[in-house]
Amino acid sequence: MIKTKKTIINLDKVSFFYPDRLPILDRLDFTFYQDEKIGMMAPNGSGKTTFFHIIMGLIKPESGKIEIFEKPVTREKDFLEVRRRIGLLFQDSDDQLFNPTVLEDIAFGPLNLGKTKEEAIEISRKTLEFIGLNGFENRITYKLSGGEKKLVALATILAMEPEVLLLDEPSAGLDEKTKERITTILRSLKISYIVVSHEFDFLSEISDSIYTLDRGKILSDAEMYIHQHYHAHPYGGRPHKHKNE
Amino acid sequence: MTLINEHFASGSSVIHRIDPRIKVISAAVFTIILAISQQFETLIAGFFFSFSLVLLAGLNVKEVLKRLFVIIGFLILIWVIVPLTFEGEQLFKIGPFSVMKPGVFLSARITLKSVSILMALMALTATMALSTLGHAMSRLKISGKLVHLFMITIRYIAVIEQEYGRLLRAIKIRGFKPGTNMHTYRTFAYIIGILFVRASSRADRVYQAMRCRGFDGRFISIHEFQTHKRNGVFSALMILIIIFISILEWGHLIEF
Known part of the structure; x- marks a missing residue:
């Protein structure tokens, strides 16, 4: 087999658990290649946030090996490099936007990467323009709407020019219009990403393949396959749910 | 409010x-x-x-x-x-x-x-603006820790206030009426307690998000006057x- 694509993330039997509770991640194997756009269906409590935080080195797994950009990562020092190259969008934008104004918040990452003030401001303006929020530079972050906060949070990550994006529920709590904007932005990106969500329609629009994260395991197609189909029955026009799904 | x-x-x-x-x-x-x-x-x-x-x-x-x-x-x-x-x-x-x-x-x-x-x-x-006041203080060489304590306080006080508002509404819709009794004191004590717990876990998450963006303890300001x-x-x-x-x-x- 000819290997054409670089491995970005490789998790080998990674486990994470709190004492006396079911494991959050249970000997998880996962490989993520360059140029992949993966959607991950993940119900509440499935370990999705833990999964991302382990990749970013924010928490340490109990056991297992992690390789990122084809290098084993274990210590805090190894993860500094990871955090430069992988961007994580948090589920709650209020966790991410801590600066008083939008421009300062977006410039925070580039400044930490060693850019000068002028470069950081220039990058921030360009990122705002890309995201479609021109003129938001001096807006106060805590006064933004939920959708605007999510877009600005995405901009703070994109401003660092990451090679990979990890997005934790980017569509949660957003209206259709903002969701569409996020979809358009993600589809226009030329970088690899993993999106966790529990909205199938949203995932199917932005990803090439969809996996399921359930009870600490990633299920491949052979075990479970999420699909969409059309069917008809009486009262089908009303919103409803089916059992045994 | x-x-x-x-x-x-x-x-x-x-x-x-x-x-x-x-x-x-x-x-x-x-x-x-x-x-x-x-x-x-x-x-x-x-x-x-x-x-x-x-x-x-x-x-x-x-x-x-x-x-x-x-x-x-x-x-x-x-x-x-x-x-x-x-x-x-x-x-x-x-x-x-x-x-x-x-x-x-x-x-x-x-x-x-x-x-x-x-x-x-x-x-x-x-x-x-309060953020300008923060920058002015930082330009005047007031301790960086104080300035950022001030800046992060103005940023998150609104978030904590919203959380407080949600908790108040949650107890109101379940028929809570404040009075001079143990039940009221206990309820308010719980609310204050939970606000502290939430603020603390919020602080953890904010710090994680900052580390993800390359924060190493130094703040750099882009402000010029x-x-x-x-x-x-x-x-x-x-x-x-x-x-x-x-x-x-x-x-x-x-x-x-």
Whole structure:
């Protein structure tokens, strides 16, 4: 087999658990290649946030090996490099936007990467323009709407020019219009990403393949396959749910 | 209700357009001098200057009065207690109570000082956004830890307030009515407790998000303040005012 694509993330039997509770991640194997756009269906409590935080080195797994950009990562020092190259969008934008104004918040990452003030401001303006929020530079972050906060949070990550994006529920709590904007932005990106969500329609629009994260395991197609189909029955026009799904 | 109200921050008066650093320094020096002054001439002049600054900043008089009302409760308390409890020359008697002259003077001083200082702060420091105030402080080489404590407080106080609001609504819809009983105290104690717990886990997540963006303990500010002729003029004016009230206060100590 000819290997054409670089491995970005490789998790080998990674486990994470709190004492006396079911494991959050249970000997998880996962490989993520360059140029992949993966959607991950993940119900509440499935370990999705833990999964991302382990990749970013924010928490340490109990056991297992992690390789990122084809290098084993274990210590805090190894993860500094990871955090430069992988961007994580948090589920709650209020966790991410801590600066008083939008421009300062977006410039925070580039400044930490060693850019000068002028470069950081220039990058921030360009990122705002890309995201479609021109003129938001001096807006106060805590006064933004939920959708605007999510877009600005995405901009703070994109401003660092990451090679990979990890997005934790980017569509949660957003209206259709903002969701569409996020979809358009993600589809226009030329970088690899993993999106966790529990909205199938949203995932199917932005990803090439969809996996399921359930009870600490990633299920491949052979075990479970999420699909969409059309069917008809009486009262089908009303919103409803089916059992045994 | 919002805890942070930047009502005076937006405006186009001369004072709004002065370099925030100059305003912060002026406010600090001016208020310290007023706070330690004892002469009535000084305090009355200080009151006059503070009031002029408020006018110059074009602040809404109604809003200014609303804010002054905050200290009026304290002042009333002082006027009721201090003149009666001081020893010295008696001014007059109300029934069994003697009103003492030094007490009346002290109350008058406290009133003049607090009203003038509050007005000066409204005109000088409230006429900029809180984030600008933070940057001005950082430019003035005030400890970075203090400045960022201040900045993150103004950012997250709104979030914590929203959380508090949600908790209040949650207990209201379940029929909670506050009263003077154990149940009420316990409920409020739980709410305060949970707010602390949430604030603490929020702080953890914010710190994680900052680390993800390459934070290594150093904050870098992108703010630059522009120089302008009016800054020089305003500085000179403030220096003259400060010299003037200093002479009123301490001039008699200098022998020519």
